[in-house]
Amino acid sequence: MSYIEFKNIHKRFGDAHVLRGIDLHIEQGEFVTLLGPSGCGKSTLLRCFSGLETVSEGEIYLDGVNITNFTPKQRKIGMVFQQYSLFPNMTVRQNVAFGLQIQKKEKSYIEEKVKEVLDIVGLSEKINQYPRQLSGGQQQRVALARAIVMEPKVLLLDEPLSAIDALLRRNLQIEIRKIQQKLKITAIFVTHDQEEAMVMSDTIHLFNVGQIEQSGSPEEIYACPKTKFAANFIGHYNILETAAMKKVVTVESGSEFVAIRPEAVRISAEDGGSDGQAVRMKGKITGAMSRGTTVAYTVDCGGLEINADVLFSPNGRLGMGEEVYLQIPKKDILELR
Incomplete structure (x- = not known):
């Protein structure tokens, strides 16, 4: 049996059938991401696991124990939300220590644990500051410290980085992943950002209208989408x-339908022939957009529009209306369900 198991989970809110027979297994120490658009059911599944919502049908197991009807407190799960929810009148030390104080742990134990987790999240120097004195990223790390100081069996993260600016967000993605690996804690992360999921996850479960569309490693999900929805997302x-x-x-x-990655399309101003391992097309450039290190070309091939991503070269940029030749390796033409 896996460390976490969702068995045939259904969740209804009145006439709305939000989760539709979810079967999902998670191994101990794994970082799993529930990925999908808003309203697809990913946060609802997280809340069902935490005990904040009850399931309509199905069972949830944690470390071999059926926790379907357990209270949130009985589940021993840590949660980090998009909102930091820190106590504004408490210092960093007091915010992180709060849960341990509720459990009536010894003062020396609390002091040691608080210092330990603040060192892990890189906030030791902020221990006596108040939330208003911290940046958004620092506040989110306090929220993370407050969750992991309780030594939860599972850490749940519900879009914790969506309110943070892009550069800081990328840094926190790396930090959270390092902390998870250092502590070897099982983590379930919810996001609608596919790039975030790719960076952080061991396994991604892609959700669509209350069901799992596809599961796999980031590499598998990206390189081998199985459905039109997965390829689009x-x-x-x-x-x-x-x-x-x-x-x-x-x-x-x-x-x-078939799917082709733009970076798999080879584009040239000259016809280079083919070795039989690729399909060839002739077309005209109808669009070009710079994206930092790449140029995204749009090519009209007899009414068929193909997008091709090419590494930027200041001396080799193709012009609008220019005739070009495309080669697409046959192995990169993926069939979709």
Whole structure:
């Protein structure tokens, strides 16, 4: 049995069927991300696991114990939310110590544990400051310290970085992941940001309208989307109707749609021929957009629009209306369900 198991979980709010038969296994020490658009059910599943919501059907197991009907306190789970929810009249030390004081732990134990976790999250020097004296990122690290000081069996993170600016957010992604790995704590992270999920996760479960669309490692989810929804949500795939593509080039596919990563498309001003391992198309540049280290080209190939991402080169940029040749490795033309 896995460390965490969701078995046939359903959740209804009146007529709204929010979770529809979720089966999900999580191993101890794993960092798992529930990824998907707003309203897909990912936060609801997290709240069901924490005990903040009750399930309509199904069972939840933690370390072999059925916790479906346990209270939040009985589950021994730590939660970090988007809102920091720190006590404004308490110092960092007092905020982190609060839960241990409620448990009536010895003063020396509390002092030692608070210093330990603040060192882990890099806030030892802020121990006597108040939340108003901290940045947003520092406040979120206090919230994280307050959760892990309780030594929870599982750490739940419900979009904890969505209110933080982009640069700090990237730094916190790395910090949270390092802390999780150092403590070897099982973590479930909720986000709608696919790049965040790619950076932080061991396993991603992609949600769509209350069901799991696809599960796998970040590499598997990105490189091998199984459905049109997964390809649309992860990365910036070309999603093409197979019938339309066959009018332009010969492809072997029995599925209705195929997906092609823009970076898999080779683009050249000259026809380089083919070794038989790729399909070839001729087209015209209809769009070009710089994205830092890459240029995103749009190419019209006889009515079929293909996006191609190419590393930026100041001397090799292609012009609007220029005729180009595309090669797409056959192995990179992915069939979708």
